[in-house]
Amino acid sequence: MSLRRPAKNQPEIFEFSSSSMEEANKIVSKYPKGKQQSAVMALLYIAQKQNDNWIPLVAMKCIAKFLDMPYIKVYEVATFYTMYNLSPVGKYFVQVCTTTPCMIRGANKLVEACKEKISDKENELSNDKSCSWMEVECLGACVNAPMMQINDDYYEDLDKEKTVEIFDKILKGEDPKPGSYRGRLNTEPENNRKTLMDEKNA
Amino acid sequence: MPKLKVNDIEVEVEDGLTVLQACEKAGAEIPRFCYHEKLSIAGNCRMCLVEMEKSPKPIASCAMPAAEGMNIKTNTPFVEKARKGVMEFLLANHPLDCPVCDQGGECDLQDQSMFYGVDKSRFKENKRAVPEKHMGPLIKTQMTRCIHCTRCVRFATEVAGVSELGAIGRGEDMQITTYLEQSMQSELSANVIDLCPVGALTSKPYVFEARPWELKKTETVDVMDAVGSNVRVDTYDWEVKRVLPLINEDINEEWISDKTRYACDGLSNQRLDTPFIKYNGKFEKASWSEVFKIIKSKFENSSKDKVCGFVGDLTNMETGYIFKEFFDRTLNNNNYDSRSDNRFLDNSERENYIFNSSINGIEDADLIFLIGANPRYEATILNARIRKAFVNNNTKVISLNDSGDLTYPYKNLDGQTQTIKTIFEGSEEISKEIISAIKPMIIIGESLLKLNSAEHLFNLIKNFLKKNNKFTEDWNPLNILSCDAATVGNFDLGILNSEKNLLEELKSNKFEIVYLVGQDNLEFNKKDEFVIYQGSHGDKGAEIADIILPGSAYTEQDGYFTNLEGKIQKAYKASYPPGEAKEDWQIINELAEVMNNRKLFNDKEELESSMFNYIKLQQEKQTTENKVQSISDFMNEKLNIQIKDYYFSNVIARSSKTMIECNNSKLNIKSTGTEG
Numbered sequence: 113m114s115l116r117r118p119a120k121n122q123p124e125i126f127e128f129s130s131s132s133m134e135e136a137n138k139i140v141s142k143y144p145k146g147k148q149q150s151a152v153m154a155l156l157y158i159a160q161k162q163n164d165n166w167i168p169l170v171a172m173k174c175i176a177k178f179l180d181m182p183y184i185k186v187y188e189v190a191t192f193y194t195m196y197n198l199s200p201v202g203k204y205f206v207q208v209c210t211t212t213p214c215m216i217r218g219a220n221k222l223v224e225a226c227k228e229k230i231s232d233k234e235n236e237l238s239n240d241k242s243c244s245w246m247e248v249e250c251l252g253a254c255v256n257a258p259m260m261q262i263n264d265d266y267y268e269d270l271d272k273e274k275t276v277e278i279f280d281k282i283l284k285g286e287d288p289k290p291g292s293y294r295g296r297l298n299t300e301p302e303n304n305r306k307t308l309m310d311e312k313n314a
Numbered sequence: 315m316p317k318l319k320v321n322d323i324e325v326e327v328e329d330g331l332t333v334l335q336a337c338e339k340a341g342a343e344i345p346r347f348c349y350h351e352k353l354s355i356a357g358n359c360r361m362c363l364v365e366m367e368k369s370p371k372p373i374a375s376c377a378m379p380a381a382e383g384m385n386i387k388t389n390t391p392f393v394e395k396a397r398k399g400v401m402e403f404l405l406a407n408h409p410l411d412c413p414v415c416d417q418g419g420e421c422d423l424q425d426q427s428m429f430y431g432v433d434k435s436r437f438k439e440n441k442r443a444v445p446e447k448h449m450g451p452l453i454k455t456q457m458t459r460c461i462h463c464t465r466c467v468r469f470a471t472e473v474a475g476v477s478e479l480g481a482i483g484r485g486e487d488m489q490i491t492t493y494l495e496q497s498m499q500s501e502l503s504a505n506v507i508d509l510c511p512v513g514a515l516t517s518k519p520y521v522f523e524a525r526p527w528e529l530k531k532t533e534t535v536d537v538m539d540a541v542g543s544n545v546r547v548d549t550y551d552w553e554v555k556r557v558l559p560l561i562n563e564d565i566n567e568e569w570i571s572d573k574t575r576y577a578c579d580g581l582s583n584q585r586l587d588t589p590f591i592k593y594n595g596k597f598e599k600a601s602w603s604e605v606f607k608i609i610k611s612k613f614e615n616s617s618k619d620k621v622c623g624f625v626g627d628l629t630n631m632e633t634g635y636i637f638k639e640f641f642d643r644t645l646n647n648n649n650y651d652s653r654s655d656n657r658f659l660d661n662s663e664r665e666n667y668i669f670n671s672s673i674n675g676i677e678d679a680d681l682i683f684l685i686g687a688n689p690r691y692e693a694t695i696l697n698a699r700i701r702k703a704f705v706n707n708n709t710k711v712i713s714l715n716d717s718g719d720l721t722y723p724y725k726n727l728d729g730q731t732q733t734i735k736t737i738f739e740g741s742e743e744i745s746k747e748i749i750s751a752i753k754p755m756i757i758i759g760e761s762l763l764k765l766n767s768a769e770h771l772f773n774l775i776k777n778f779l780k781k782n783n784k785f786t787e788d789w790n791p792l793n794i795l796s797c798d799a800a801t802v803g804n805f806d807l808g809i810l811n812s813e814k815n816l817l818e819e820l821k822s823n824k825f826e827i828v829y830l831v832g833q834d835n836l837e838f839n840k841k842d843e844f845v846i847y848q849g850s851h852g853d854k855g856a857e858i859a860d861i862i863l864p865g866s867a868y869t870e871q872d873g874y875f876t877n878l879e880g881k882i883q884k885a886y887k888a889s890y891p892p893g894e895a896k897e898d899w900q901i902i903n904e905l906a907e908v909m910n911n912r913k914l915f916n917d918k919e920e921l922e923s924s925m926f927n928y929i930k931l932q933q934e935k936q937t938t939e940n941k942v943q944s945i946s947d948f949m950n951e952k953l954n955i956q957i958k959d960y961y962f963s964n965v966i967a968r969s970s971k972t973m974i975e976c977n978n979s980k981l982n983i984k985s986t987g988t989e990g
Contacts, residue, residue: 116483169494182477184493191482 116191118169119199126170128178132162136178149181152189156196165205165263166197202237204282206230206245207261213254221272222258223247229279243282255299256292265290318384333375333386334362342388345397345426347404347511348463349376352568353472359404359463361426363396364388372396397430404461406437407486408512415459417513419526423461444489450497451975452504452572453515460490460514466506473569474500475701475721490514497979500721501694501960504576505569508558517556519576519972524550532888533560535875536574537628537799537868538967541673541695542877543570547578547869547888554578554869554889564674565877571694572976573960573967578869580970584852586864587893597862602894605861606908612844613645613909616826622649622816625809626832626849627798628964630873630885632918633865633898634804635925637831639914644906649825651811652804654835657760658768659810663936666772667805668880669696670790671755677703681751683744684713685734685775686953687759687795690720691960693878696795697721712744715955732950734762734771738778749782757793761955770948796878798964799868803876806929830855831898832865834965848901850891851965864895867966871897872918874925 128136139154152175159171167190176186190196197205208226210219226245230238234246253259256268260275267278269292281288296302317326318333320340327336332355334344347359357377364375367385372393375386387393405427412418444457462481467490470479476499478492492498498506507517529548536543536557543566546558557578559570589605590597613621623641625634634652641650653659660666671679676699689697697720703709704722711724714734727733727744737744748754756775762768776792784791796802804810819825823841830836830847834855847859850867868875869888876882891897896904899921906914915921961973961980 116487182471182493184477184480187493188480188482192484 116194116196116198119166123168123170126159126163126168126174128159128174129162132158140179149179149185152179152181152186153193155179156186156190160196164203165201166199199235200237200241200244201235201246202241202243204243204262206243206279207248207251208245209249209251209253209257209259209261210247211250211254213250214257214259217257218271219258222260222270222275225272225275225279229276229283238283240283242285243279256296262288262290268292269294269296316380316382316384318380318382318386320386321388327380331380333364333366333373333378333380333384336380336384337364337375337386337388344375344388345430346376347422347426347461348465350465350468350509353465353468353509356464356468359461360400361397361404361430363393363400365390365393365396394430398432401427401431402436405431405435407442407458408461409441409458411459415456415513416454416516416521417459417510421513422511442486447489447491448495448497449492449515450503451972451979452518452576453498453507454518454521455515457489457491457514459512461512462488462490463511464490465509465511466490466515469506469509470498470500470503472705473698473701474498474502474505475698476500479506499980501571501573501690502569502698504572505559508568519579520556524548524555529555530888532869532886534869534886534888535877535883536570537875537885538571538574538577538964539693539695540796540799540801540878541565541693542799542875542881542883543574543695544883545570545574549869549889552582552889552892554581564672565881566695567698569695569698573694573963573973576972576976577964577967577970579972580851580966580968581867581869581889583971584965584969585892585895586850586852586856586862587891587895588864589894590859590862592860602896602904605863606905609846609861609905610908612827618645618647619649620824620826621645621647621829622651622820622825622827623829623831624650624654624816624833624836625652625800625804626830626834626855627654627800628868628966629800629804629832629898630868630871630875631800631803631807631882632873632921632925633831633902634800634807634809635928636899636902636914636921638807638809639924640902640906643914644909648811649814649816650809651816652800652809653817654833654837655764656815656817657763658765658772659763659805660769660772661805661808661810661812664806664880664933665790665792666776667794667796668802669757669793669795669878671753671793672879673699675753675789676700676709676755677706679703679709679753679755680707681747681754682709682711682757683748683754684711684715684717684724684757685759686714686762686765686955687757688715688717688720688955688957689757689795690717691957692759692795692797696878710747714953717955729953730950731765731767731771731948731953734953735774735948735950738771738774740778745778748778748784753789754779754784754791755793756791757795759795759955760797762953763794764956765951765953767948767951794878797958799875799877802878802880803874803882806876806880806932807925808932830859831902832965848898849965850895851969853965853968863901864891864893865898865901866891866895870895871899873898874922 135158136155140148140151143150155175160167172186176183208222230243230245237244258270259268274293278288315326320337323340325336325340337344344362346362348356355377357374362375363372365387366373447455467479471477478498481488481490483489507515532547534547536545544560544562546560548556557575561568589600591600701722713724713726715729716726736742779791821838828843828845832849834853840858845859846861847855848863848865850865856862868885870891872887873885903913961977962968967973
């Protein structure tokens with residue numbers, strides 16, 4: 113929750129990169145003229161992606177000017193939604209699901225791994241400033257519990273060792289493979305049962 | 315016109331009204347926090363719940379449009395229970411600090427919890443605490459008390475036109491704040507204090523000063539600008555503690571500007587409380603009889619055309635009138651004026667110096683053209699009306715000058731008088747717009763009237779409008795935006811000298827005696843003149859005076875003021891003048907008695923009736939027929955809008971510490987603790 117208040121150390125400047133700008137213009141063009149303010153949420157998300165997963169105040173100002181709306185209105189939106197991070201969270205932003213199904217399947221072990229590998233506390237940057245973690249509510253992948261999200265990708269069917277492995281990789285700057293870590297394809301059943309009609313493995 | 319039943323009383327309401335308004339019409343009072351007549355509907359406090367037939371749940375009456383055949387109940391146990399529940403939630407996080415809260419005694423939450431609340435709380439958890447916010451020098455915040463009605467946010471966005479307030483976070487974490495806790499940059503900012511139904515936003519200068527029930531309340535009018543906002547002056551003993559707005563739909567609606575509200579601490583600073591005489595460059599206290607004697611001998615020892623007098627910007631009409639009578643009857647000369655600058659004025663017709671379209675008319679106008687006026691600083695409340703017209707009707711606004719942020723968008727021109735000339739000769743695009751507009755408004759500021767070619771331009775504008783039939787029975791497009799409370803009243807009373815240019819003569823030191831009544835804006839190099847200053851504050855006028863006669867401020871005497879639209883309103887006495895000071899008209903009356911052994915008027919009533927007779931005669935004398943207007947010369951010049959420092963525009967504001975703080979916060983000067 114603390115990420116919904118702006119960080120103390122703020123960068124001085126923020127500008128959309130050319131690719132973000134292109135994306136932003138594309139979104140703004142979807143709205144009729146004079147209603148471009150509707151694009152504020154999408155633009156905040158673009159800014160967040162560009163800026164290592166967090167939105168500095170200068171970015172909000174930049175968006176407000178871009179959309180011709182008061183600063184406070186952008187600020188209101190940015191502080192309202194939990195998926196906008198207003199403090200640095202690192203290049204790799206780990207969100208561990210700890211809602212009931214994941215919890216039953218051992219999400220607390222994942223949290224332990226986070227504490228060991230990344231930082232003692234939630235929302236605290238790792239030593240090399242590249243990574244932070246937080247507990248979140250259900251990410252909607254209960255079939256593959258326990259799971260976590262790193263940036264845009266889901267890492268599923270985890271246990272402590274596998275989680276540590278993933279963290280080792282990201283701390284080295286590699287991108288681990290997303291998806292199930294028990295070799296499943298998406299959410300397929302694990303014991304080869306493919307349909308309800310299939311009685312063999314019932 | 316839907317018909318509906320409220321508590322079995324049948325009412326018929328206009329289309330588009332809400333159930334809450336229908337209930338009010340039927341005489342059933344509905345408690346509310348977020349709903350406010352002048353603001354958009356939010357529907358988030360849920361206090362206005364009522365029972366509607368066929369609805370299983372109570373409905374929020376403020377947000378529900380009244381419809382045909384509704385059957386509303388406001389006094390059933392069902393409603394009572396619903397309100398009790400809402401109240402319990404509101405009070406769950408509200409601190410019980412009424413004894414140390416400035417809102418106590420006039421708090422909506424306090425009052426309504428007496429009616430609808432429960433006497434004990436079931437909420438055992440910790441209460442929410444919110445850090446205080448900085449909102450500038452006028453608004454004290456105690457955000458723990460906030461119930462998130464968002465009235466302040468809506469006011470700032472809709473009426474004041476500065477989107478600086480907002481609600482950040484959500485749920486229990488929601489907080490009302492300005493963007494990064496900067497001061498609110500609006501001249502209407504303090505109205506959020508009145509709007510706040512609880513003690514979250516209270517008045518900073520008035521903090522812990524008094525309780526509402528200890529104050530004497532006087533309904534009067536304001537003199538900080540020419541709008542004549544209706545206000546309530548609250549006094550504790552002698553001191554004016556605060557000024558609050560009164561509702562007057564024709565003038566200020568429900569708002570007053572920050573200057574109106576907070577310049578009142580200037581009423582107890584820098585006051586002149588006893589007569590003074592200057593001996594060898596130093597002021598010494600004197601008695602009334604002494605000063606009158608000196609003045610009498612001075613008047614007797616100088617020829618009558620060596621005497622001149624000026625009336626100031628805050629003097630009421632009675633004072634102006636008796637001053638004029640004093641010159642006409644006692645001194646037998648007409649060397650008096652109320653203007654402190656060389657402004658053009660053709661007072662043959664009243665419409666030449668008032669705001670003819672009226673403040674209400676702004677909402678009907680379809681084109682507003684500002685020439686040499688910056689209404690945001692010259693008449694804040696009027697500017698709020700223009701913004702309202704823009705928001706509701708999308709009224710087009712054009713300004714000759716770039717006046718910065720006026721809280722609404724406008725088209726600005728180059729600020730040259732040549733542009734005015736070409737427009738009102740009919741050859742521009744804008745000329746056509748004015749011609750095609752049904753109700754255009756030309757708002758002429760004082761800055762235009764001070765130009766060298768003011769007469770030419772003024773007549774040009776007026777003739778253009780006449781020629782194109784813009785003057786109709788119910789519409790007069792010509793508007794003069796006066797800046798000072800006394801201006802129009804003084805013109806109505808004819809406190810003018812059109813034969814001579816008194817200011818030039820004063821500047822070339824032709825006079826021996828100068829009598830100033832509340833006039834602090836004259837710029838001249840004093841040589842041997844004997845200056846008599848009568849006024850309430852020790853300011854520029856008192857500095858150059860040889861004799862000071864302590865007068866009264868607008869809260870200390872009854873007096874009429876005519877606002878810029880020409881509406882005459884009475885300011886009532888809320889307090890009494892300090893020390894030896896007297897009411898202004900009395901001083902002049904007594905001086906006349908000393909001079910001639912005869913009072914000018916026996917009492918105030920005689921003065922008033924004589925004054926009204928005079929005004930009536932003056933207005934009857936005005937001819938409506940077109941007279942031949944002299945065509946004066948035109949020269950191209952740059953029209954600069956000269957606005958007096960907004961927070962220091964008159965003696966009361968200049969003596970006010972709060973106004974200094976406002977100015978500093980605007981200029982971003984940090985307080986050092988060592989200033990005055």
